[in-house]
Amino acid sequence: AQSVTQLDSQVPVFEEAPVELRCNYSSSVSVYLFWYVQYPNQGLQLLLKYLSGSTLVKGINGFEAEFNKSQTSFHLRKPSVHISDTAEYFCAVSETSGGSYIPTFGRGTSLIVHP
Amino acid sequence: DTAVSQTPKYLVTQMGNDKSIKCEQNLGHDTMYWYKQDSKKFLKIMFSYNNKELIINETVPNRFSPKSPDKAHLNLHINSLELGDSAVYFCASRSTVSEYGYTFGSGTRLTVV
Numbered sequence: 001a002q003s004v005t006q007l008d009s010q011v012p013v014f015e016e017a018p019v020e021l022r023c024n025y026s027s028s029v030s031v032y033l034f035w036y037v038q039y040p041n042q043g044l045q046l047l048l049k050y051l052s053g054s055t056l057v058k059g060i061n062g063f064e065a066e067f068n069k070s071q072t073s074f075h076l077r078k079p080s081v082h083i084s085d086t087a088e089y090f091c092a093v094s095e096t097s098g099g100s101y102i103p104t105f106g107r108g109t110s111l112i113v114h115p
Numbered sequence: 116d117t118a119v120s121q122t123p124k125y126l127v128t129q130m131g132n133d134k135s136i137k138c139e140q141n142l143g144h145d146t147m148y149w150y151k152q153d154s155k156k157f158l159k160i161m162f163s164y165n166n167k168e169l170i171i172n173e174t175v176p177n178r179f180s181p182k183s184p185d186k187a188h189l190n191l192h193i194n195s196l197e198l199g200d201s202a203v204y205f206c207a208s209r210s211t212v213s214e215y216g217y218t219f220g221s222g223t224r225l226t227v228v
Contacts, residue, residue: 034216038156043119043205043219088156102148102170103217105158 138206
């Protein structure tokens with residue numbers, strides 16, 4: 001079975017500052033990893049995903065994440081945030097074998113960008 | 116031209132009623148899902164369905180049932196609604212062939228009074 005831990009429930013940051021949202025996972029097999037963003041009163045939107053290959057993954061809106069197998073982490077980063085980045089961010093993991101690929105989501109990190 | 120559309124967006128109903136939430140996707144995806152998001156934003160998978168297999172999260176009460184008239188639709192029926200069913204319900208779809216990320220609908224906020 002897989003699990004996801006998002007270490008911070010809330011991350012406040014000032015506009016134009018860098019940010020890192022942390023995600024650790026647990027699985028006995030190889031995994032696919034995802035970050036989703038949820039803006040208020042909206043559904044989840046895929047930011048980026050790691051399936052294989054380069055461990056540094058670039059996504060939309062200037063976000064990137066790095067897969068670290070030894071530390072079982074997939075932290076999300078952005079060098080300079082905007083007010084519009086204020087949202088809930090979800091890390092998700094799904095196992096590469098088993099067929100269903102149903103991801104498990106973390107509990108979310110609320111990113112709050114202050115002017 | 117919305118990719119995954121859910122209706123209604125808001126649903127307020129009394130305890131004991133039966134209600135349905137509709138979901139349609141125009142992406143040609145082969146698998147659809149229902150998720151429940153509680154007041155603390157936790158997302159829980161309820162059902163996964165393609166034309167071959169329905170996977171049910173065993174913790175979901177049997178008052179909840181998915182109905183799929185065709186590959187583009189997966190509706191959620193809820194019988195005998197309870198207060199604890201109040202949540203936001205998200206439909207999602209995915210292609211198991213080409214990529215592994217979901218496309219989500221914008222959600223249905225269900226309030227049971």
